[in-house]
Amino acid sequence: MLEMKNMKLGPILLLLLCLNILSSSVGNAPTCPADLGGVVVTPVNGKENSFPSIPKIKYEGPSSKNPLAFKWYNADEEILGKKMKDWMRFSVAFWHTFRGNGGDPFGAPTKTWPWEDGTTSLAMAKRRRMRANFEFIDKLGVDRWCFHDRDIAPDGKTLEEANANLDEVVALAKELQSRGLCIKNDGNGREVGCKLKDLADVVFKCQCCFALKGTKIKPLWGTAQLFMHPRYMHGGATSSEVGVYAYAAAQVKKAMEVTHYLGGENYVFWGGREGYQTLLNTDMGRELDHLARFLEAAVAYKKKIGFNGTLLIEPKPQEPTKHQYDWDAATTANFLRKYGLIGEFKLNIECNHATLSGHSCHHELETARLNGLLGNIDANTGDPQIGWDTDQFLTDIAEATNVMISVIRNGGLAPGGFNFDAKLRRESTDVEDLFIAHITGMDTLARGLRNAAKIIEAGKADFDLLEKKAKEWGEPKVPSAKQELAEMIFQSAL
Numbered sequence: 001m002l003e004m005k006n007m008k009l010g011p012i013l014l015l016l017l018c019l020n021i022l023s024s025s026v027g028n029a030p031t032c033p034a035d036l037g038g039v040v041v042t043p044v045n046g047k048e049n050s051f052p053s054i055p056k057i058k059y060e061g062p063s064s065k066n067p068l069a070f071k072w073y074n075a076d077e078e079i080l081g082k083k084m085k086d087w088m089r090f091s092v093a094f095w096h097t098f099r100g101n102g103g104d105p106f107g108a109p110t111k112t113w114p115w116e117d118g119t120t121s122l123a124m125a126k127r128r129r130m131r132a133n134f135e136f137i138d139k140l141g142v143d144r145w146c147f148h149d150r151d152i153a154p155d156g157k158t159l160e161e162a163n164a165n166l167d168e169v170v171a172l173a174k175e176l177q178s179r180g181l182c183i184k185n186d187g188n189g190r191e192v193g194c195k196l197k198d199l200a201d202v203v204f205k206c207q208c209c210f211a212l213k214g215t216k217i218k219p220l221w222g223t224a225q226l227f228m229h230p231r232y233m234h235g236g237a238t239s240s241e242v243g244v245y246a247y248a249a250a251q252v253k254k255a256m257e258v259t260h261y262l263g264g265e266n267y268v269f270w271g272g273r274e275g276y277q278t279l280l281n282t283d284m285g286r287e288l289d290h291l292a293r294f295l296e297a298a299v300a301y302k303k304k305i306g307f308n309g310t311l312l313i314e315p316k317p318q319e320p321t322k323h324q325y326d327w328d329a330a331t332t333a334n335f336l337r338k339y340g341l342i343g344e345f346k347l348n349i350e351c352n353h354a355t356l357s358g359h360s361c362h363h364e365l366e367t368a369r370l371n372g373l374l375g376n377i378d379a380n381t382g383d384p385q386i387g388w389d390t391d392q393f394l395t396d397i398a399e400a401t402n403v404m405i406s407v408i409r410n411g412g413l414a415p416g417g418f419n420f421d422a423k424l425r426r427e428s429t430d431v432e433d434l435f436i437a438h439i440t441g442m443d444t445l446a447r448g449l450r451n452a453a454k455i456i457e458a459g460k461a462d463f464d465l466l467e468k469k470a471k472e473w474g475e476p477k478v479p480s481a482k483q484e485l486a487e488m489i490f491q492s493a494l
């Protein structure tokens with residue numbers, strides 16, 4: 001290792017050093033001046049690239065037959081005065097894409113991703129999985145990701161241990177988020193930006209020749225996982241045990257802090273166990289009061305730490321509990337209103353949750369929007385024949401068009417966006433399937449946006465179009481005003 005901590009390198013010397021390092025073989029861990037910033041890479045099998053056979057995904061247009069290209073999503077194209085990427089604000093869900101293993105109640109995991117070593121250790125979480133996440137995001141061309149505390153870092157035997165694990169992984173994520181914002185010395189002592197080919201490149205070169213600056217990728221939202229651990233079996237904020245309530249609060253506190261630290265734009269509450277199995281052993285009024293108090297404390301803490309992100313509640317009627325308190329958008333809006341929380345929260349509407357509550361996704365989006373509560377969308381869909389939360393990627397163009405009509409009427413979703421809370425089917429086991437699934441989800445919503453724009457444009461007909469229609473339709477049939485009938489009805493009420 002070259003020790004250059006205290007040396008003042010002239011720009012030319014630095015450039016020569018960089019060229020020298022870059023010409024050394026990629027397989028060997030490079031030797032780098034420690035004070036140039038960047039990421040410390042631990043090579044695994046000499047490879048840093050988790051998706052070597054996948055190119056950067058590009059827009060090729062509707063006639064393309066390339067499964068690894070966009071046919072409808074063209075990030076920088078303007079629709080209704082806004083770039084597609086700004087309408088969409090797509091996000092990759094870490095838990096499905098990087099922790100989903102295909103296991104189900106009847107069978108073992110089916111996915112053996114090349115970057116996994118079969119353990120759930122902290123080393124595994126850092127060594128390859130988080131890097132694979134950012135390489136995936138980079139190749140897909142999105143700027144956002146979503147996470148639970150416990151899917152990015154292992155739990156601990158104590159809260160302190162769990163928090164320390166999370167801190168380690170979050171520190172790495174913070175560095176990796178900077179991809180694309182590398183700077184280099186231009187040889188005249190000036191720092192200039194440099195866009196590099198892909199994440200593997202950035203990690204390698206930044207370590208040696210460039211410094212990472214700023215943050216390009218951000219969490220769309222972060223959240224605390226308050227449903228997996230047995231301590232949460234009666235709920236977190238609605239548990240009958242005060243110790244569990246305190247533990248849940250501590251977990252949310254920490255998850256909100258790390259979301260803020262990573263530049264997250266929103267924070268989500270999904271109350272998977274905030275509900276009941278039977279009212280015979282549940283005091284519903286008391287549990288709802290406790291939940292409201294918990295959320296009030298979260299608002300206060302958000303303000304205390306200066307986190308400006310939106311707090312979002314994600315309605316879902318049931319699963320895992322028989323009845324969840326955030327049943328649907330209307331129930332949740334009523335809860336927020338009753339407890340005086342309406343200005344502090346918005347809703348994260350998930351399409352599969354909408355259908356589980358007996359509504360369409362469009363109904364839920366409109367209910368949220370009309371109450372001024374539409375904040376984010378967990379973009380997925382269920383299966384019409386299966387009655388549970390299958391979390392599939394959205395492929396129905398008509399549904400996507402309805403979704404986008406709501407989004408356009410809402411003026412967009414920012415600071416929210418579309419999070420792909422969706423997973424591969426158990427039987428899809430190739431790495432490229434992860435890309436194909438996201439490409440289809442993004443293309444479906446992009447197609448929905450294009451269609452919705454056409455429908456909304458049609459509502460703004462100009463004189464040329466109206467003249468064309470007048471000719472096409474011929475003499476219109478004008479119905480009777482029925483004034484006498486109206487007067488008869490009016491009289492009958494007197």
Ligand code: XUL
Pocket residue numbers: 148223268270314316350378389421
């Ligand atoms: C569960 C669900 C969650 C939330 C975050 O149905 O949708 O993944 O989005 O906890």
Ligand code: CO
Pocket residue numbers: 314350378421
């Ligand atoms: Co969700």
